[in-house]
Amino acid sequence: MSPATPRPATAAAAPAEASTAAPAALGVEGLTVGYAGAPVMADLTLEVPAGQIVALLGANGAGKTTLLRTVSGLLTPRSGRVVLDGEDLSAVSVEDRVRRGLAQVPEGRSVVAELSVEENLHLGALWKIPARRARRDAVEAMYDAFEPLSRRRRSLGHQLSGGERQMLSLARALIAEPRVLLLDEPSLGLAPRVVAQLLDTLRDTARRTGLTVLLAEQNVTSALSVADRGVVLGLGEIVADAPAADIAADPALRHAYLGF
């Protein structure tokens, strides 16, 4: 996708796809997180195998966003750790986790409203591709992959529709070729057709590049349709962890934790 060189640690591991780093596995071990008072999640352990899409399901308040924010480093856990490819990330800052290939698209379409589409994309690529010309090529590649964005290059973030913003958020995360992507509620407030498009793009990208994805969603059906595995969170605990098809087919689980 871009001529940027992969990080030295991963360069040797991806001979077949020169432009793509090797997929990484993400682990969460004994994580306890709380804001003030009672913990939001206690002693949570979760494994996301390399190259898989794992749907993180659960109602509002189940702890999906808290888990993702802890993995990306925005929240510091009380105990437990986040592990990327065997490396403990406890002492690694948010910015440096990004440099290790861990990207998060936060909830609520995180486009910088005052920056243009083009500036948002450049911002996402800056740390990875410092050279201006190479970065322009990478931005062009994103316009190819997310065609509607190419017609809005000069538009500011706040001028975009909800679907365009979510598309831009995803493109901006993918432009730096992460190995692990954390996606928080990409379907929020979007029309079903737009959600389907986004998730299709996500699945295609993941298949092509070996991207590992942890996808937090309330839109259970859509999420399970692209996921390899489903993990159901209920009030900070994992209540189910199974292949996506099994979760989708379990009426008791759906009724108790997913509300349909």
Add this chain to the structure above:
Amino acid sequence: MDRIAFLLATGLARGLVIALFALSLVIIWRAARIVNFAQAAMAVVAVFVAFAVTALTDSFWLGLVAALVAGAVVGYAVERWLIRLVPARTPLPGMIVAIGLVMVLQAGIGIAFGPQHRPMAAPFSEQPFTVGGVPVLSPYDLFVLLVALGVVGGLALLFNGTTLGLQMRASAMAPEVSRLLGVRVPRMVTLGWMLSAAVASLAVLLLVPTELGLNAHSGDVLFVHAFTVAVLGGLDSPVGALVGGIVVGVLISLVTGFLGAGLAPIAVLALLTLVLLVRPGGIFAVKEARTA
């Protein structure tokens, strides 16, 4: 008619210094989302350094470089060792700490250097050229004009034409998202403080030769005027700072010329009141619109 032309020209020159200082307030607002009430006191500290360098080397230009460097150093120190320790959930604690810093810096300068004004020489003549018998801008005014325009142009280039500027803007507008994109946000905030303090120091340095001289309060009136300009033009707008600075400078000049110098501060405060009446939220309305 001649009198008006002279007052307009004088107002323009004075307004450009105000605009420069207002720009420094815009920079720090854009970089750190803080109204830095300590800006003038910090700048005066840097200009004292410049004064010492000029006195030792007999060179205005080395003093000017010293003001920029010292301003950046003061900005760095204040951000890293003071403001960073203040909780940033609301803008209020930062502002209160900044006001406290004003008191500490001004008292410190007063204790160290006394209350007297120390005259500084301008590098160019302050005798105005005459055009058709009407005195207009002096060579020093023209120098100030060029510096102000150069700084405005340079800042526009930095913020809109470089990746550093892009990261600084993004860090100010969306710090959390910026961190998730790998931007080193704390570093950008520190850079914003350094840049802003350097520009403010430059403004005070340009002002002092046209005034009585340098003392602990040399930047106070300039700050009030520049703050008015920042409210007038919008804290987010460099162009607003430039235009607003010239408007306030001309207003001061006209009021001083026709009604007397004593009324000039009242005119500026009247303008500030008027702007706040028309835009009741003032600067905070801008902030709310930004964070919404």
